Structures are given as C-alpha cells and as structure tokens.
Amino acid sequence: MRLNYRVLLFTLIMTGGIVTAGFAQQRASISGYVTDASSGETLLMASVAVQGTTTGTMTNNSGYYILTGLEPGTYTLVATFIGYAASSVEVTLAPGESVRLNFALQPEGVELDEVVVSSDRSEEEERTQIGVSRLAMQTITQVPAVFEADVFRSLQLLPGIKSASDFSSGLYIRGGGPDQTMILLDRTVVYNPTHVFGFFSTFNPDALKDVQVYKGGYPAEYGGRLGSVIDIYNKDGNRQQVEGKVSLGLLASRASIEGPYKKGSYMLAVRRSTMEPVLAALRQSNDGIPNTFYFYDVNGKLNFDAGRNDRISLAVYGGTDNMGVVPSTDIDVRLLYGNRTGSLNWTHLFSDRLFSNFTFTGSRYFSLPEIALAKTAFDLRNEVFDFSAKGDIEFVSSQRHTLEAGFWGGMLTLKYRERFDGVEQFSSRIQSRYGYAYVQETWRPTHRWMVQGGLRAAMFTEGDYIRFEPRLSVERRQSERLRVQAAYGRYYQFLTLITNEAFSALDTWLTAADGVRPSWGDQFVLGLKTIPRAGYRLDAEVYYRTMEDLFELDPYIGNAAGLDYAEMFRIGDGYAYGTEWTLEKSRGRLNGFIGYTYGNTRRRFPGYNEGRFYPPKYDRTHDVNVVANYDLSRRWRATATFAYATGQAYTRALGRTQYEDPFSSVPADEIINGKVNASRLPAYHRLDLGVTRLGRLFGLADTELQIQLINVYNRRNTWFYQFDFDENPAKMETVQMLPILPNFSYTVKF
Numbered sequence: 001m002r003l004n005y006r007v008l009l010f011t012l013i014m015t016g017g018i019v020t021a022g023f024a025q026q027r028a029s030i031s032g033y034v035t036d037a038s039s040g041e042t043l044l045m046a047s048v049a050v051q052g053t054t055t056g057t058m059t060n061n062s063g064y065y066i067l068t069g070l071e072p073g074t075y076t077l078v079a080t081f082i083g084y085a086a087s088s089v090e091v092t093l094a095p096g097e098s099v100r101l102n103f104a105l106q107p108e109g110v111e112l113d114e115v116v117v118s119s120d121r122s123e124e125e126e127r128t129q130i131g132v133s134r135l136a137m138q139t140i141t142q143v144p145a146v147f148e149a150d151v152f153r154s155l156q157l158l159p160g161i162k163s164a165s166d167f168s169s170g171l172y173i174r175g176g177g178p179d180q181t182m183i184l185l186d187r188t189v190v191y192n193p194t195h196v197f198g199f200f201s202t203f204n205p206d207a208l209k210d211v212q213v214y215k216g217g218y219p220a221e222y223g224g225r226l227g228s229v230i231d232i233y234n235k236d237g238n239r240q241q242v243e244g245k246v247s248l249g250l251l252a253s254r255a256s257i258e259g260p261y262k263k264g265s266y267m268l269a270v271r272r273s274t275m276e277p278v279l280a281a282l283r284q285s286n287d288g289i290p291n292t293f294y295f296y297d298v299n300g301k302l303n304f305d306a307g308r309n310d311r312i313s314l315a316v317y318g319g320t321d322n323m324g325v326v327p328s329t330d331i332d333v334r335l336l337y338g339n340r341t342g343s344l345n346w347t348h349l350f351s352d353r354l355f356s357n358f359t360f361t362g363s364r365y366f367s368l369p370e371i372a373l374a375k376t377a378f379d380l381r382n383e384v385f386d387f388s389a390k391g392d393i394e395f396v397s398s399q400r401h402t403l404e405a406g407f408w409g410g411m412l413t414l415k416y417r418e419r420f421d422g423v424e425q426f427s428s429r430i431q432s433r434y435g436y437a438y439v440q441e442t443w444r445p446t447h448r449w450m451v452q453g454g455l456r457a458a459m460f461t462e463g464d465y466i467r468f469e470p471r472l473s474v475e476r477r478q479s480e481r482l483r484v485q486a487a488y489g490r491y492y493q494f495l496t497l498i499t500n501e502a503f504s505a506l507d508t509w510l511t512a513a514d515g516v517r518p519s520w521g522d523q524f525v526l527g528l529k530t531i532p533r534a535g536y537r538l539d540a541e542v543y544y545r546t547m548e549d550l551f552e553l554d555p556y557i558g559n560a561a562g563l564d565y566a567e568m569f570r571i572g573d574g575y576a577y578g579t580e581w582t583l584e585k586s587r588g589r590l591n592g593f594i595g596y597t598y599g600n601t602r603r604r605f606p607g608y609n610e611g612r613f614y615p616p617k618y619d620r621t622h623d624v625n626v627v628a629n630y631d632l633s634r635r636w637r638a639t640a641t642f643a644y645a646t647g648q649a650y651t652r653a654l655g656r657t658q659y660e661d662p663f664s665s666v667p668a669d670e671i672i673n674g675k676v677n678a679s680r681l682p683a684y685h686r687l688d689l690g691v692t693r694l695g696r697l698f699g700l701a702d703t704e705l706q707i708q709l710i711n712v713y714n715r716r717n718t719w720f721y722q723f724d725f726d727e728n729p730a731k732m733e734t735v736q737m738l739p740i741l742p743n744f745s746y747t748v749k750f
Contacts, residue, residue, distance in 0.1 A: 036084070040260070066396040081105055134212055157627055159625070164648075165737060167738075169201045174543055176545075180228065184231050204256075235301065248274075266303070293325075295320065323335045335370075344359065353397070361388050367383075384509055405437075434461070440471070474487075517551075550574060595625045651678070703748050709741075719736060
C-alpha cells in the first residue's frame with residue numbers, strides 16, 4: 001500500500017504541473033486564505049465569489065480557497081462568512097496570472113468606515129454540502145446549559161440529532177448509536193469523549209474554533225463509521241495580539257491564553273471542575289458522596305509558518321476524570337478514565353492550484369476502575385491506542401473540475417484485562433492495521449449543476465477485510481435562492497462499542513475479526529435548501545439508511561470462557577428513515593432557529609423478539625427544538641431554548657407469576673414482559689432561559705456575566721421506570737430527570 005500512496009501522490013503532482021502549465025497560457029487564477037481580522041484565525045467553509053457572476057467557491061478545512069479558469073480582466077471578489085461582515089476587493093488579472101489574495105473579515109458588531117457588501121447567494125454558498133450542519137461557537141457558549149457550556153449538548157439542538165436523557169451527552173444521529181459517529185479533533189479520532197460519566201463532552205468551548213457535523217451522505221474523504229462524522233478544530237491562536245480569558249462557573253472553571261510570536265501563534269486552554277466545596281458540604285449529611293471527584297482537560301496548539309507555502313501545527317489534548325467513593329466501611333470504589341490525543345499537521349501548497357495536508361496522529365483512551373470489597377480487590381484495565389498517518393490532496397484544474405485524493409493508515413490496539421484479588425481472570429489484546437484511500441472528483445458542467453463522485457477503499461487486517469465504498473452527490477441550483485440536492489453512499493464500520501448510557505466510564509470497543517464481518521450500510525438523502533427572504537433560511541432533508549451485519553455482544557451468553565471470539569457476538573440488521581426541517585433567522589435583534597425531526601429506527605437480531613424488528617430505546621418519532629436570541633441592548637442579550645420530544649421506547653413489565661419448582665421447595669418467579677420496546681415514556685419537554693450582560697472590569701478587561709435557569713417550569717421528565725417485583729402486580733416507580741436548576745458563570749477577557 002505504501003508504494004501505491006507514493007505513486008498516487010507523484011501522479012497528482014505531475015498531473016497538476018502539466019495541466020497548470022496548459023491553463024496558465026490563457027486563464028488566470030486567484031487563491032488565498034480567509035481569516036478573522038481580529039484574531040487571524042482561518043475561517044472554514046467561508047464563501048468567496050466573483051460579484052455579478054455565478055463563479056464562486058468555499059474555503060476548505062484549512063481556510064484556503066482556489067478560483068481558477070478566470071478570463072483576464074478586472075473583477076470584484078466578495079468573501080463572506082456567517083457572523084462576519086462581508087469584504088470585497090477589486091483585482092485585475094493578466095493572462096496566465098496567479099494571484100494570492102487573502103481576506104480578513106471583521107466580526108459583526110465591529111464598526112467599519114468602508115461599505116459592507118451583502119450577498120444572499122454568498123450566505124447560501126456556506127451551506128452547499130448535503131447533510132452538513134454547523135453550529136457557531138457563539139451559540140454553543142450562549143445557549144442555557146446545565147452547569148457548563150457543552151459542545152455535544154448544543155449539537156443535540158440540531159434536527160436529526162437526538163439525546164438519550166438530561167444526563168447524557170451521547171449523540172444519536174439519524175437512527176445510529178454513539179459508536180456510529182466518528183469524532184475527530186484536529187483530524188485525530190477521539191474515543192469516548194465524556195466527562196462525569198457521560199454528563200458532558202470533553203471539548204472545552206474556549207479552545208475550539210469550528211464544529212462541523214456530517215449527519216449522512218458524506219463524501220469519500222470521510223469514513224470509518226456507519227452513520228456520521230463530527231469534525232472539530234482547535235483554535236490556532238490569536239495572530240494579532242495576546243488575549244486571555246478566565247471563566248468561573250458552578251461546575252467548572254476555565255482559563256485560556258493565546259497570542260502571536262515571530263513565526264506563528266499559540267493557544268493554551270485549561271478547564272477543571274470546582275465541585276469539591278459542594279461535595280464536602282454534602283458529605284456532612286449524606287452517605288455515599290464521593291470523597292474525591294474532579295475532572296480536567298487541557299488543549300494546546302502551536303503553529304509555525306515555515307514559509308509562504310508551508311504551515312506546520314502541533315495540537316495536543318489531555319482529559320481525565322478521577323473519582324473515589326466509600327459507600328460503606330468495607331467498600332472502596334476508585335474510577336480513573338480519560339483521553340490523550342496529539343496531531344502534527346503540515347499544510348503545503350505545491351502550487352496555487354495544488355493544495356495538500358499531511359497529518360500524524362496519536363490517540364489513547366483509558367479506563368482503570370478499582371473496587372475493593374473488604375480485603376478483596378477487583379480492578380479492570382481498558383485501553384485503546386490509535387496511531388496513524390494521513391494525507392489529503394486537492395487539485396483544482398479549472399472552475400469546473402476539482403480532484404481530491406488521500407490516504408489514512410495506522411495501527412489500532414485494544415487492551416482489556418480483569419483481575420480479582422490480584423489474580424488475572426481475563427486478558428485480551430487485539431491489534432489491527434487499517435488503511436483507507438480515496439479519490440473524489442467534483443464536476444460543475446454549468447453554474448446550475450454540481451456532481452461529486454468518489455470511491456473509498458478500506459482495509460482492516462483483523463479478519464483480512466477489504467471493502468469499497470462508492471459515494472455520489474448531485475446538486476441542481478434552480479435559482480439563486482433554491483437548491484435541490486441528492487446523495488448516496490455506502491459505509492463500512494470495523495468497530496462496535498459496548499456502552500451503558502448511564503455510566504460511560506466502562507465503555508469498551510471491540511472489532512470485527514474472523515467470523516465477525518464489519519457492519520455496513522447504504523444511505524440515501526434528498527435535500528432542499530432555500531432562502532425565502534433576506535436573512536432567512538429554510539432547509540429540508542429526507543433520508544433512508546440501512547444497517548447490515550450489526551455485531552454486538554450476545555446478552556444471553558452468561559459465561560464467555562472457552563468460547564471463540566466470533567461466538568460471543570450476535571449479528572443483526574436495521575434501518576432508519578425520517579425527515580428534518582430547519583427554519584433559521586440570521587439577521588436582526590431577534591435571531592435563532594426552529595428545527596423539527598420526524599424519524600424512525602429499527603433493529604433486528606435472530607432469536608430476539610421472535611426475530612422481528614423493534615425500536616431501540618433512543619427511538620423517538622418527533623423532535624422539536626427552538627433556539628432564540630434577542631439583543632435587548634448593546635450590553636444585554638436574552639437566550640431561550642425549548643425542546644419537545646416523543647417519549648422514548650421501553651419494554652413494560654406486566655407483572656410476575658409464581659409456579660412450583662420440582663427441584664426446589666421454594667416457588668419460582670417469572671417476570672411477564674410486554675413486547676420489546678412497544679411502550680413509550682411520557683413526552684419530554686423543557687424550557688431554558690438565560691441572560692448575558694457584557695461589561696468592563698475597572699476599564700482594563702471585558703466581562704461577561706451569564707445567568708440561566710434550566711427547566712423553567714420544573715417539568716419532571718421521566719428517565720426510566722423501575723419495578724418492585726416483590727409486589728403483585730409489580731409496582732412501578734418513576735425515576736425522573738433534572739428539576740429546575742439555576743446556573744451562572746462570570747468571564748473576564750483581557
């Protein structure tokens with residue numbers, strides 16, 4: 001495979017040089033970066049268009065754009081990005097000229113002397129890809145949150161993304177479980193990114209600059225998961241001036257600093273829980289309160305500008321949860337788990353038309369629980385190691401053709417060990433090499449049509465699997481305000497996650513192997529995107545997806561000792577379908593969005609539920625989310641979120657029956673259950689409110705005070721039912737979710 005990668009790279013470079021030379025004789029090109037004027041941060045998915053024409057493009061995930069095939073002459077280029085004032089520049093091109101033109105956009109709210117160019121078409125360009133959603137970092141930090149602003153909980157407000165409960169940050173996207181979503185941080189896979197047993201995600205919002213969600217039908221450059229991708233990027237660091245921030249909150253406090261140096265920029269952000277005083281007070285009157293409990297995470301990034309065409313960055317992340325609790329005098333429980341990631345990235349421009357990105361990544365997840373019963377100890381060691389190298393190349397031969405290709409190869413190691421009283425009871429070490437390669441062509445035959453086709457090849461040595469994944473998407477621009485889109489893709493997944501919604505610290509990853517084929521599925525998506533009027537956007541998508549060869553541990557195997565690896569699994573299938581609608585208002589003092597999802601998902605496993613399809617627990621038919629922001633004044637802003645969802649599926653216990661056991665003098669009990677997940681919990685709904693006040697601290701620093709009220713009308717939503725089978729009929733008790741809760745935070749920016 002290594003030879004093939006080199007051949008592919010050499011072929012692309014040579015092809016780029018030959019075609020570029022041919023075009024350079026007549027046509028001209030413009031390329032460059034789009035950045036935030038106040039910080040120098042690159043802006044991903046920004047739009048750059050030639051005013052008065054249908055010619056335009058978007059920046060890639062490095063903030064770089066390319067416009068080619070331009071006739072010699074004078075043009076006005078317009079760069080736009082949501083939340084920023086548009087910028088226009090006039091440029092004159094000579095025959096065969098290649099111009100490097102960078103844009104620096106001012107954040108909205110900054111007063112400018114120059115005239116600002118506005119373009120509805122440019123706003124629409126920023127959302128060209130089907131199945132893609134973006135959530136502004138400002139939205140993530142401002143929506144009311146339970147104790148702490150959180151990326152994943154904010155993503156749960158988007159259509160097509162469901163939450164499991166108030167206590168879980170897990171993402172269930174278009175009928176898939178959390179393991180069907182690949183999570184990338186600076187191009188590095190993150191496994192089990194949670195704090196507080198799944199209550200929060202591990203991503204500090206102060207450290208992030210962009211979050212992109214590929215909900216389905218995503219292109220060939222992404223793969224490895226059956227359902228979706230969340231692509232997250234850390235800030236590069238302010239390239240204009242040193243900037244710092246300190247935030248104090250109920251659950252955790254955060255601090256960050258960023259700034260320039262002679263050859264680049266840096267960023268460092270830390271977060272730590274601050275619950276120790278509260279826990280100490282609770283321990284005075286309650287048993288079972290942890291005597292040790294904290295979490296922390298650290299994000300860092302260093303950027304080096306090696307030259308006009310070369311940028312190098314090093315990004316690191318580390319996060320840990322540590323809890324110790326003594327529920328009684330003879331029981332001691334210790335939990336330690338977390339993540340470590342690192343990535344070294346090199347961006348190189350072979351020419352103005354040939355862009356490349358190469359990354360070396362490392363990721364580790366660990367969970368090390370220990371339980372001591374009297375003088376007997378039980379400990380578990382669960383670890384995931386993932387080291388890889390990847391490369392992506394983008395070649396723009398003309399305004400009609402863009403060729404992309406890349407590879408990703410690495411080594412995945414899963415370690416699992418159980419010890420009881422110092423004696424090893426079970427040990428497993430799975431190691432597999434994996435490799436991906438893709439090629440993708442984007443063709444624009446006219447300004448109304450865009451066709452993107454790709455093929456991705458996947459290799460996994462555990463089981464010697466090689467799979468091919470075709471991808472295709474088509475877009476038709478009916479008018480400047482209306483687009484129709486369609487996409488198809490096949491996707492493979494070589495991993496499965498054994499998880500507990502209420503306790504993610506013991507999550508365990510397992511792989512395909514001999515006798516355990518990788519899961520796969522097809523996705524079909526149809527979309528409609530329109531701008532009904534200036535400042536408004538209406539999107540609708542319909543999707544259908546299949547899920548084949550789903551593998552998970554067989555719950556009916558009590559003791560796996562002596563079984564082959566393949567014998568521990570049950571293999572099933574499933575499907576999901578639905579529709580998503582988003583109405584967004586992006587201008588004015590009142591802004592926000594309304595999202596609606598209608599969805600159904602089903603699973604089927606042999607020997608379970610009589611072999612018939614059933615809805616998993618997280619299946620919900622209807623979801624409605626409303627996010628509204630209102631600028632009360634220059635200093636005050638109000639925010640509200642409302643969520644409504646159909647009750648989750650569950651299996652109802654109907655009662656119990658007693659019968660005489662011929663082998664025992666004690667009557668035997670048998671629980672009588674209803675059909676699998678045929679019942680529904682009560683509907684879920686909740687209203688959260690918040691206000692933000694901007695100010696100054698002694699004229700030296702900007703401040704931000706947030707006061708929020710979660711679950712304003714104290715709706716006690718049902719988490720699950722538990723049953724007391726000592727009663728006949730069985731007595732059902734309701735376990736509720738969050739009550740009304742206050743929250744506040746105070747931030748100082750300097």
